Amino acid sequence: MELSKRQETILRIVKDEGPITGEQIAEKLNLTRATLRPDLAILTMSGFLDARPRVGYFYSGKTGNQLLGEHLRKLSVKEYKSVPVVCQEETSVYDAICTMFLEDVGTLFVVREGGILTGVVSRKDLLKSSMGTRDLSSIPVGVIMTRMPNIVSCELDESLLEAASKLIRNQVDALPVVKDAESGDGVEVVGRITKTTITKAFVELGGGEAV
Amino acid sequence: MELSKRQETILRIVKDEGPITGEQIAEKLNLTRATLRPDLAILTMSGFLDARPRVGYFYSGKTGNQLLGEHLRKLSVKEYKSVPVVCQEETSVYDAICTMFLEDVGTLFVVREGGILTGVVSRKDLLKSSMGTRDLSSIPVGVIMTRMPNIVSCELDESLLEAASKLIRNQVDALPVVKDAESGDGVEVVGRITKTTITKAFVELGGGEAV
Known part of the structure; x- marks a missing residue:
């Protein structure tokens, strides 16, 4: 105005x-x-x-x-989050890379029973480990992932702006969207917010279409 | 309002x-x-x-x-672009991965003499080729890169919104910012716009600080 x-x-x-x-x-x-x-x-x-x-x-x-x-602060994580793609600590680095390509994502969330978050593994982590190792099938993701509690996450009722700010401040490509587990032990992964999410929201705000 | x-x-x-x-x-x-x-x-x-x-x-x-x-359409590529990180077609995949980690970027632009754009190589390309190959030092980037003219780029006087829209439509993480080469042959790389650039602009618009 x-x-x-x-x-x-x-x-x-x-x-x-x-x-x-x-x-x-x-x-x-x-x-x-x-x-x-x-x-x-x-x-x-x-x-x-x-x-x-x-x-x-x-x-x-x-x-x-x-x-x-x-206006921006009114956009919420809940509205914009996408589906999380997960694997287990026992998943091999080789299989994790395959999942990443098949699902076309840049970050996998590592969970145990009940969808409880235990770690995060990025394209960068996988690239690093694939450089040094001959046999990617023999290394489990648990060895190379970033482990709780060193994981930056966001919650459903947070603003998208705060989530974007966390992505930049912590220099990560994706945040797991989490909520307290019903068991009271740990947090459950219910979505993901990435730099792609934010870029789409930016395009939408500008009146463009983000497929 | x-x-x-x-x-x-x-x-x-x-x-x-x-x-x-x-x-x-x-x-x-x-x-x-x-x-x-x-x-x-x-x-x-x-x-x-x-x-x-x-x-x-x-x-x-x-x-x-x-x-x-x-309001968003007034933001320009010129204002927001960051410095491009480049390599040559002859650079080995191994060295390209090292450059990517050292410079902390997700995409390298491949250039020949005079900074003329010939290709783009992403973290995804490097990850794919590092899976199948034992000796990353023996493969040149020229073999695995996306080659001109199949490269989506943007120009200095384009709006940041249009650039964001290209990132989403073409499912890429980064765009080279280019201008016509003085020689009249090809385009010169003068910057880069990534999903990180857009996420930072989003945070700024929201009144937050994007480091």
Whole structure:
């Protein structure tokens, strides 16, 4: 949303001198209160200003980008997660690579009985181990995976934005979406959020189609 | 930006009956023109409605998400691209994997003299070839890479949104940013856009910090 010059001026006045009434702003600009009403309404409804009866207008401290951020923060992990692809600790590195290609994913989650998360194995982990070893069928994934509790995960009711932020901060390609196991022991994997998920959401937000 | 109930109603009226004047809308709602003025101003300035003097209000056909999309479309490849990491066709698969780990990237661009793009090699390509082969030092990257012209790329003045859309449509993790070579023969690699780039842009838009 683009602000007009007059709206920018009002924003600056309120920022410097708020709380301030509509009448006082009008006076400063040599305009009538009625002339300013649409501008003040726009600034208030779009979230740039806060208004309190009998006190006046406050600067909300939010920029246009922050308001856009508020929109983004409403997207949730629950809406965007995709199905997790899993293997077991005993799965061989060879079979893990095959699963990765067959399912066309970049990260496998390692689980034990009941879907309880025990580790994560990435394309990078598999590439590293495939360089040094002759017989990929003889090494179990459990040996090369990143193991709990050193795994960054997210939960269903988290925002997609927070998940994206974790991907960047921790330099990982995927997060398991987890919930507490019913047994009370560990967490269950119920989905995955990857950089592909975020890229798709970005395309959707832009009005494009993400297949 | 959240619309009020009255603004939603106005939007529906204009959608169904536009072009329509402010007076006519006011009449339909049993309100005065003055009461509606702020709402009409908000809807026009935020892009939901178009207004033409002496004719009336039109529905712009844009939804809130489309307006957000307009903001996104302003982000450019030029602003967000990162440095490309390259190798030559003669580089061995072994050395390519080492470069990938050392530079911490998921895709290498293969170039010849003058930085002219000849191919792309992904972590997936390297993983595949490392599975079947004993001696990774003896295979050149030229044998396993995706070769021009089968490479999806983007240009400096393209929007980041279009680049994100190409990543998804073509199921690749990275795009080379290219420009026509001065020699007139082929394209030169000047940057890269990856799903990490898009995820960082997403975090930034949301007001977070992407390191």
